[in-house]
Amino acid sequence: MIIPITFPTSDEKRLAPKLPGNLIKVSDSEYVLVELQGTIHCSDDKAREGQVVGTLALDDAVTKPTLIIGHHLLEGKLVKLPKPLALMRKEEGPSLPSSQHDGDYDDVDEEGTGEEADDGKELSRRKKSAGNVEWKIYALVKRKIVFSKRPGPI
Template structure:
């Protein structure tokens, strides 16, 4: 039998403030660049919405309450053995930001109106 201990949030060694971002799609990079530890954009949070700007694209998200809270746990480094271990509850997530729409294109003010389609 494997013995696993999960320490409560107040007794955890490592706690963090985390945000759950839910995207309805995927991110792709040019030339197969790995996306770990890469700045992908600017995130602005407000009380009920979020805005993520990546290059010339703007994504808008809406804050939604999770049906069930989500515990984020992290294995303690001093317990990296194969047969069990100890975990810390890093945070409890109760809400998320859902980005369900397509990205909007951001055009510089100086370039607006240069191309007209139709009359």
């Protein structure tokens, strides 16, 4: 069994939401890693979708990140990773809606003929691996924000 590992296409990269403000100074990709002691739990885990956890703040010099969760204040620091971490996401084979989505893109960038050909190739490649799982590397992370101290009161 072979599980391919791929990379996002330039379209996917362009459409990915960019990190806001100072966070962009931490990462050269669209992702940031935040390390916590312990895990975040919701009293009702099923209802956590879209729920607010807290407020993350980062100064301009990106040296003093803070995280406020409820009445607790966590002070953190920025740590360089000894070895870079590649962040991968599991992608299921294309379902019907996503191929329609591709069609939408075609409408948007119709000015480039070369791009259209690429899209065709991409589509056929996707069809070939239909139903299969693949992992896509979205980022190479070199730094993380670590909150390792015990939370203090505000």
